[in-house]
Amino acid sequence: MESNRREIEVMANILSSNDRQADLNRAHFRKSNCLAINVIGSPGAGKTTLLEKTLPLLMLNMQVGVIEGDIFTSKDADRIAAYKVPVIQINTGGGCHLDSKMVNKVLPEFEGKGIDLLIIENVGNLVCPADFDLGEAFKVIVLSIVEGDDKPAKYPVIFRNAKVVVLNKMDLEALTDVNMDNMRQDILAINPDIRIFEVSCRNGNGLEEWTSWLKQEVGNYQNN
Ligand SMILES: Nc1nc2c(ncn2[C@@H]2O[C@H](COP(=O)(O)OP(=O)(O)OP(=O)(O)O)[C@@H](O)[C@H]2O)c(=O)[nH]1
Numbered sequence: 746m747e748s749n750r751r752e753i754e755v756m757a758n759i760l761s762s763n764d765r766q767a768d769l770n771r772a773h774f775r776k777s778n779c780l781a782i783n784v785i786g787s788p789g790a791g792k793t794t795l796l797e798k799t800l801p802l803l804m805l806n807m808q809v810g811v812i813e814g815d816i817f818t819s820k821d822a823d824r825i826a827a828y829k830v831p832v833i834q835i836n837t838g839g840g841c842h843l844d845s846k847m848v849n850k851v852l853p854e855f856e857g858k859g860i861d862l863l864i865i866e867n868v869g870n871l872v873c874p875a876d877f878d879l880g881e882a883f884k885v886i887v888l889s890i891v892e893g894d895d896k897p898a899k900y901p902v903i904f905r906n907a908k909v910v911v912l913n914k915m916d917l918e919a920l921t922d923v924n925m926d927n928m929r930q931d932i933l934a935i936n937p938d939i940r941i942f943e944v945s946c947r948n949g950n951g952l953e954e955w956t957s958w959l960k961q962e963v964g965n966y967q968n969n
C-alpha cells in the first residue's frame with residue numbers, strides 16, 4: 746500500500762516536471778511562430794509513411810522540420826532525410842515515449858531555419874505518449890484501420906487528448922472485417938470535436954484533404 750502510494754507520487758512528480766518544460770517549449774514555439782504537432786500511433790500504423798507522403802505537398806508552401814522519436818534506430822530519420830528537410834533523431838534508449846525535456850534539448854538544431862511546422866513523430870505506442878505533453882499545439886493520431894474498430898474504445902485516453910485522427914490504410918478495408926461506422930462512432934463518442942481523416946498512404950486517397958487542413962492550421966496559428 747505504502748509502496749503504491751510512493752509510486753503514484755513519483756509518477757505525479759515526473760508528469761508535473763514534464764508539464765513545466767512542455768509549457769516552456771510551447772512558449773518557444775509561439776515566439777518562433779512555429780506550429781508544433783505531436784504524431785502518435787501504434788508501431789506500424791503508418792506515421793512515417795504519412796510524413797513521407799505529405800512532406801512534398803507541405804514543402805511547396807512552408808518550411809517543415811521533423812523530430813523522429815525512436816527507441817533505438819535512425820531508420821525513420823533516414824527515410825525523412827531523403828526529403829531534404831531538417832530532421833533530428835531522438836533515441837529514447839528503451840523508453841516508450843518522448844518527453845518535453847528530450848524535445849527541448851534538440852530545439853537549438855532548428856534555430857534560424859524559419860520552421861513554420863515542426864512535426865514530432867513519437868515512439869510507436871498508443872498508450873504512453875498520451876500522458877506526456879511535449880509543448881505541441883495539438884496531438885495527431887495515426888491509426889491503421891487494420892488494427893480493428895475496437896481500438897478507439899480500448900485506448901480512449903489518446904483519443905480524448907487529440908485534435909485530429911488520421912485513419913490510415915483505407916486501401917485494405919475490403920480485406921478486413923473492420924466496421925468503419927463503429928470506428929467513427931466510437932471515436933466521436935470519446936471526443937465529439939475530433940477531426941477525422943480517412944486516407945491511404947498506399948494509393949494516395951484522402952491525402953490532399955488532410956494536407957490542406959494541416960496547411961490551414963499552420964496559417965491559423967501564424968495569424969494569431
Ligand atoms: N497497405 C498500406 N500499407 C501502408 C499504408 N501506410 C503505411 N503502410 C505500410 O505500413 C508499414 C509501416 O509503416 P510506417 O510508416 O513505417 O509505420 P510507423 O507508424 O512509422 O511505424 P513505427 O515508427 O515503427 O511506429 C510499412 O510497410 C508501410 O509501407 C497504407 O496506407 N496502406
Ligand SMILES: [Mg+2]
Pocket residue numbers: 792793794821866
Ligand atoms: Mg515511424
